[in-house]
Amino acid sequence: MVVCRRILTADSGGAGIILISREGFKIQQALKFEFPATDNVAEYEALIAGLKLAADLEAEIIDIFGDSQLVYKQISGEFKAHSERMAQYLARTQELLKKFPSWKLSNVDREENQWAYSLAKLASSSLPINPDSVYVDVLTTPAIDELSVNQIQDSPDWRRPFLDYIIDKKLPEGKTEAHSLMFKARYYCVIGS
Known part of the structure; x- marks a missing residue:
């Protein structure tokens, strides 16, 4: 209670x-x-x-x-x-x-x-x-105001493309999708990879 x-x-x-x-x-x-x-x-x-x-x-x-x-x-x-x-x-x-x-x-x-x-x-x-x-x-x-930290598992996840781009610079094949991912990725970081 x-x-x-x-x-x-x-x-x-x-x-x-x-x-x-x-x-x-x-x-x-x-x-x-x-x-x-x-x-x-x-x-x-x-x-x-x-x-x-x-x-x-x-x-x-x-x-x-x-x-x-x-x-x-x-x-x-x-x-x-x-x-x-x-x-x-x-x-x-x-x-x-x-x-x-x-x-x-x-x-x-x-x-x-x-x-x-x-x-x-x-x-x-x-x-x-x-x-x-x-x-x-x-x-x-x-x-x-606390920092929220999300851990990514190996299963399919909306965060996976961001992680792949931030760590390995891997981009989607489409030019529009790649540009969008690079733009949005600046709001994320990887802690303890």
């Missing part, structure tokens, strides 16, 4: 995440934002951090609870992400959700989310936090 909550103040923002196992074991995380964040950005940041943490713990089945109706309706497909930023957050979240064979999303009332709210308030305060009692992570950049 992933429970997310966020809080923003004039000078800082934070979010709280609680992962609860079937046996009731809890992992609590407070996120402190060192970048401007709206309520929806903070909710996505909390959700993304919770999904990463659940994936690191090799969870396979997750139930996600949060109180941002807009974010959860975007993920469920009921609402569209109209701004570029929200579309990037939605895409990043959907990418992370693919790591879980089974997941369920639930919108809860704020009253049902008070513990995560307390963690968010802790993260956004200027008080010193005891790292022994709760894990606090300081986010200096939004999750959507």
Whole structure:
């Protein structure tokens, strides 16, 4: 289970995440934002951090609870992400959700989310936090600004012509296709070939 909550103040923002196992074991995380964040950005940041943490713990089945109706309706497909930023957050979240064979999303009332709210308030305060009692992570950049690295397998893939061109300078036979590939290839690089 992933429970997310966020809080923003004039000078800082934070979010709280609680992962609860079937046996009731809890992992609590407070996120402190060192970048401007709206309520929806903070909710996505909390959700993304919770999904990463659940994936690191090799969870396979997750139930996600949060109180941002807009974010959860975007993920469920009921609402569209109209701004570029929200579309990037939605895409990043959907990418992370693919790591879980089974997941369920639930919108809860704020009253049902008070513990995560307390963690968010802790993260956004200027008080010193005891790292022994709760894990606090300081986010200096939004999750959507992370570098995405894709690994190419040997099976047919749309990226294969780019890889062949970048590594071996191999071009398609058609002049138009070759020119198009050379033009588009400048946006890609190979790491660790």
